[in-house]
Amino acid sequence: MEVRVRRTTLRLLTTFRSSRLAYDSTDTCIATIGHGGVAGQGEGTPAWAHGETLEEVIEAVAAEGAKVLGPDLSDPDEVLDRVAEWAAPVGARMALDGAVHDWLGRRAGQPTWRLFGLSRTLAQPTGYTIGIASVAETLEVVANAPDVGAFKMKVRSAEDIERLAAVRAVTSRPIRIDANEAWSFETARDLTPRLRDLDIQLIEQPFPTDAVDTYRRYRDLPDRLPVFLDEGCTDVASVHAARGLADGVVVKLAKSGGVRATRRVMEAARRLGLSVMLSCNCESELALSQAALLAPLADRIDIDSQFLLRDPPFRGLGLDQGRIVLGDAPGLGVVPGPEDPPIPDAGPGPAAES
CATH class of the missing domain: 3.30.390.10 (Enolase-like, N-terminal domain)
Incomplete structure (x- = not known):
């Protein structure tokens, strides 16, 4: 070997x-x-x-x-x-x-996805992540975005409401938001009515991972957004800890350690009745093709970093009406880029x- x-x-x-x-x-x-x-x-x-x-x-x-x-x-x-x-x-x-x-x-x-019994085109449309930027820059990103199923917008504070409202004014696609642990309970409580008015679908990791009581307080609000844990979900044990704190979990190969380990996390989440979002970090199409093998276990897909790269080292993934199309080359389906x-x-x- x-x-x-x-x-x-x-x-x-x-x-x-x-x-x-x-x-x-x-x-x-x-x-x-x-x-x-x-x-x-x-x-x-x-x-x-x-x-x-x-x-x-x-x-x-x-x-x-x-x-x-x-x-x-x-x-x-x-x-x-x-x-x-x-x-x-x-x-x-x-x-x-x-x-x-x-x-x-x-x-x-043959492609590994075929060995797994997958269809070449994933069933769920993928999301597309938009970083924090000015309103004008954000609208430009939206205007030039690929034909995806949803937008996931990074947020930091109440100032991002203007960006969210601007995007909602130009699209009916689902919008998800991700605070990356930046919010306090008060911020979430005060912003939630406005977020609901904008038809925001869910929020990822609003509070720090260890702010367990804050997650419980937010969950007790009569009107709230669904919460998904990202940084706070890495393994099977953390999935069990998420029950009672969140409505779903975000899983990534780069948090759990590959297809086999991440599958265990996803199966545990589904047994507990938690919704599952399959996501990624900034990775090439090689890693994204690894993650795609787990798509049947996910309720939502957020495999999108291929759209953010200049001169990607691997190529093979496509897009059809918002859904990822896997490569057909033997193995994970991708081939090295020209560089x-x-x-x-x-x-x-x-x-x-x-």
Whole structure:
């Protein structure tokens, strides 16, 4: 078993702003595994909100990846379970898990989504995230947005009401908002009537993750918005903790550590009657294709970072009436972009082996 890992930089079309940060590029890692003459690739991004660094992710994959995968992939379920339970950074588990799923499809000579029994076009329309900007800039983004099913708007304070009202005036599409833990109870209470007037569908993570009493107070209001936990939902235990605090959870491979681990989180949420939104960080189409394998377990889809990238390193996803269309290449369905190196041969090399 051969494992290689490298860093790749994703450059955005414009600077993206939330209540927490602003950036115009981000780095992820690409893990490549080789076994039996077949190569597979997966993408991993650090759990930034929990202090992970890309250096830690790359180091874990390079140092331990081959050992975790084992000598062969004859029992993929066992291998994926080992990866999911590996005591490593979330991004490292995500990258290896993705590489195994890519390898499975490439070995079979068909897209992995077909092995999962998925339709090529996802059933749920995807959302499209709009960062914090001026009213004029926001309206320009909306005017040039792809044909998506909903808008998710990042918000920070009461000043964002003007932006929301401006967008509502030009579209009937559902609007969701995401405060990224920026609000107090008073802010949420005071803004909720105006948000309801604007037909805002839901709010993601209005309060800090540890503000349990604040979530309970808001939930007790007679008229409130549905609340989805994002930063506060990373694993099965946190899903159980969300019951009684929120109406749904936002799941991401970059929080839970890959397809196998995230599936467990989604299944737990559904058992508890929580709605599930499948989302992403700023990732390439490789990682988004990994996430798309879980689409049947989601009530809502927010797979949209491919629309934000300049010169993406992988291509293959399409869009049809707001719904993601998966790539049809063997494996995860995507191919390297013109600026990215091709997938290497799976033969022996100088990388870590077991």
